[in-house]
Amino acid sequence: MDQGARSGVRPRWVWSDTAAWLPQLLAAGVRVMRCHDLRLSHAILQRSILVPDRRALAAAIQWEAESVVPAIATAPTLFDAETVSGGSRSVPHDLDPALEEFERQQTALAAAKDPGKLRFLLAAESAGALAAAEMEAAGVPWDAAEHDRLLEEELGPRPARGEKPSRMLAVAEEVRAALGDPRASLDSAPKLLRALRAAGIDVKSTSRWELAEHEHPAIAPLLHYKKLSRLHTANGWAWIDEWVREGRYRPVYVPGGVVTGRWASSGGGALQLPRQLRPALRADPGWTLVTADVAQLEPRVLAAMSGDRAMAAAGAAKDLYAGVVDSGAVQSRDEAKIAVLGAMYGATTGDSGRLVPRLRRSYPAAMALVDHAAALGEQGGVVSTRLGRSSPEPDNAWRELQARASMPGATSRDEDQARRAAREFGRFTRNFVVQGTAAEWALSWIAELRLQLAKFEPAGVPAPASGPVFERAPHLVFFLHDEIIVHTPQECATEVAAAVEAAAVTAGRRLFGSAPVDFPLDLKIAERSVKD
Template sequence: MYMAVAPASSGSDRGAAVVLQQLDADGRPNGEQVLVDRGGLASAVAQAETRRPRWVWQGTRLWYPELLAAGVDVERCWDLSLTRAILAVSLLCGPSPYLDSLRADASTHEGSDLPRVLLPPARSPDQHSLFDEPQEVSGPFLDEIVRELGAQRSAIAASSAPGRLTLLVAAESAGSLVAAEMEHAGLPWRRDVHEELLERTLGPRPPEGSRPMELERVAGELRAALQAPALNPDSPQELLRALRRAGIDVSTTRSWDLERQHHPAIGPLLTYKKLSRLLSANGWTWLDAWVRDGRFRPEYVVGGVVSGRWASRGGGALQISHQVRDAVRADDAHVFVVADAAQLEPRVLAALGRDPALATAARGRDLYQGIADQGFGGDRAKAKLAMLGAMYGATSGEAGRLMPQLTRAYPRAMGVVEAAARAGESGEGVSSYLGRSCPPATEDWYALQRSTTAEEQRRAEASARARGRFTRNFVVQASAAEWALCWLAEIRRRLAASGIPEPRSRIAFFLHDEVVLHVPSVDAVQAETILGAAATAATHLIYGDIPLDLPITTVAVTSYAEAK
């Protein structure tokens, strides 16, 4: 059963009416519409939840935050906007009036050789921060919601793999619920620990616009070493000029470039860069902006990366620096249970290729060591370099020399990434196992490939190779991302049924292949069991009964810094 929710009228009145409509299993209206004013929405949803519907709405972010704020959570949903984004480019879907209109409106990314990796930083019309007060009930009306649900279901049913695509849509929508719940609950964050760390590392908090004491001290050392008393080390142009005047021949100020140089200024400069990075990424200004009431609440963007990985807007949620992780402390009588899906992408590659030799190498142990024992004389470093090269398209150097050996050992798995690379080089799109696709090349890309001058041909060949490297990795990364989504959804479902005395979602943080639960200390063992069982279930849900382990490691800690 579905339950559609939509505004009953347009306008900016915060108390505007909302209409709920029950739909049958085929997505057709079934019963009378229920009209409630906005203030009664949470109560109406809570009552409807007893029938376990799948909520159909324009976007989870439009409706779910205010339900959570009222103490109401939902079990399932169908996020039309996230589903629309998947179907618009999925190669599993053939043409239809609905999909044709989506594809005509979709950005073609003209002028770019590769699909855009991240969404634009600006918020889309159906997204708002949890800290913003929504001013209007926006979005399409009920008949449009019902019509689009029907069009999406028809597109999936007519696809070449409706079962897989249905699972992907369900997992993506479940991810949207988890993201909203994570934002609502927040990640526990001790401001006092963070401030003490900043003072210990940078010195006391300086006046606005001034450098902290330790940063200024190191800047003085750098100026003295470069004999540049007026140097502003925050200016890359000034810094490069000062380095070159001192005889340090570098073209960038990146750390990897500087570390190869031998000069008394290099030590202070690397120290300055590290301290400056801490100040800009997680300093006092960041703390004021993003930590409230002992919680870090960033804005997660589900499907924000073209491969289906999540992104975030503001706060750097998916890049929590090791320098500040000790500030992530569990509440009293609670622990973090941190789970990591070890070596997820190469294991997923084994599943994609149904490669028995690679599955054997991965079974019950360190996959890279398993590969090394099978064909690299036990040299784990070489085995890892070869596998990463295969997934990321390293065709030169040591990784390139090892590729033939890897291909002989695992022809099916290597065949998957090689086929994806050839498709990308020819301008075609490729898909994950469940059906998330990257767009085909743009017309500008094809025009460059048709060019005739020697210089343009060199550019065309480089662009084709770059696109091949992208598609080679896309099929693996996107398939790993959808496994992680199914894992996340299974964790959420199993936690809800576990009896652990907390709200429905105890998922505090999610990063690609890592999940952090925040649970009472007495329930840590049960939480670890749930994490492992959910991983096994996710593998079976996607790939069926295959002889392949996608194991996870878990650890219970009171500080996130203790997890790794």
């Protein structure tokens, strides 16, 4: 049960690293509703430009280590630091250094320019860490037999260990025949590149995007081979053997694993789960899946951040890209998508370069926000998200390029390299403010939904003898940037779906107040998770 639930008080636990402590508590039947993760909070505060004096945080370099997931403790006390086998890169788990770091963080927050925003960000980041550990403990309900069937449908029968599936081998022969090279290696990029050029296909890389631009009998089967190879390598039979146990797939999430605040994954590939395998996500008998994802999250975040009422109106209760078309800025939905993504990612050539100027006329406030962020980056500056997560500064190599270009006697090559590096960093900061704030919205959504799901009474099934305390009630099992999946008893699926939608509304209000921006969800209740 949740510690403190009997008295009606739910404390906020302060600890070194959620990934190190929470699995032990979940295994013991204890649920923690709130925490302050010192490692994740340190990473935010020691970089945030909202904190005017970060010297004390910067000096505490031991708190900049990566998260290391420990083995399950066997010592008699849950909070014995010696039971946490964090390894050489782990943060300190002893009480005294944790208290010292907590005091440093509280001092930094007290002096911050907008402490309310930062406190909310730290709370959301810590709640995300709780959710990540819980999702790993709960696991995604996974139909390994269906996964096997889908693989056979695409690749052919399961091959012997170390061998390639029959369909891959057959498609490879098609490619070699079209290239006129029976020995062409398709799995080595340098060798494949040589074979393509020898066949008259003038390419600089073997990326599918560049290959698709060429017309040659070898291109279609080669793209097919690459698709089959990715499936076999990333999510094939070896993946099932390693990651699926007792009907559960347990990816290892890394909250804050990307500098923008987006999550990463250190195992299982949850953030690259291919659409074709979605039917393998199957609810347990008597349960169902509530799946929800946000339509055009980043453009909507841009509209809300910038206060661009025209862009907000384009997405009001409808597809935002269709709204951009209706506004007259572009002619088609495809053009709208290219233009908006180009604006956020700094594309200056091709269709994006042609269409982005139209957005500047139609949505001046939104464009001004990302243009300003890009300009700061080009000058080596730092930008921040809505809640105060700040971008890293450019590295020494970048600064050396800029310094060399500004010195007397600098060559045109020096100047070109410096300009390219400046533009590249400007593209990074341009996207950082939007992607980072979108990550904050998603964290807020998860944090609120997690609290709402905790209010549901356990289903009428026996409690597990051990393991996650939340297994009898609706719980999060999957997260991917702008999508969540809840595993829920069928009898409360409709209420859970309503909670998912309400949490999205709350997340928007907490980040953007009364900004007139909708965050509509594509929401489904089904036994299997299948994306359109």
